[in-house]
Amino acid sequence: MIQVTPHMRVLVAVEPADFRKGIDGLAAVCRAVLRQDPFSGCVFVFANRRRRAIKILVYDGQGFWLCQKRLSTSRFCWWPQGAETAQALEAHQLGVLLSAGDPTTAPGAPAWRPIRPGS
Numbered sequence: 001m002i003q004v005t006p007h008m009r010v011l012v013a014v015e016p017a018d019f020r021k022g023i024d025g026l027a028a029v030c031r032a033v034l035r036q037d038p039f040s041g042c043v044f045v046f047a048n049r050r051r052r053a054i055k056i057l058v059y060d061g062q063g064f065w066l067c068q069k070r071l072s073t074s075r076f077c078w079w080p081q082g083a084e085t086a087q088a089l090e091a092h093q094l095g096v097l098l099s100a101g102d103p104t105t106a107p108g109a110p111a112w113r114p115i116r117p118g119s
Contacts, residue, residue, distance in 0.1 A: 017046035
């Protein structure tokens with residue numbers, strides 16, 4: 001079972017992926033295109049060209065998980081744009097993306113920081 005926790009790093013690939021690729025092919029994309037180690041525990045999110053389906057690749061310490069979600073109607077309305085190869089999301093934003101929503105409009109709690117005495 002995959003559990004995405006707030007401390008996990010979520011990276012969404014900007015460019016569409018070839019969905020004929022499986023675990024090994026997407027791990028190679030992580031290394032070559034995203035310049036990330038697929039064994040790092042990051043959650044890697046890829047979309048197909050039409051943005052009707054996404055694949056999630058994550059290493060849990062024992063092996064890889066590869067999950068796919070294909071929408072029955074419409075497409076994922078939000079996807080990152082720009083010159084960068086990937087965009088980071090918060091864990092709660094991944095849930096919004098999986099529901100075909102816009103994760104940039106989902107405010108979350110601020111990142112934890114230690115409380116200093118007197119503040």
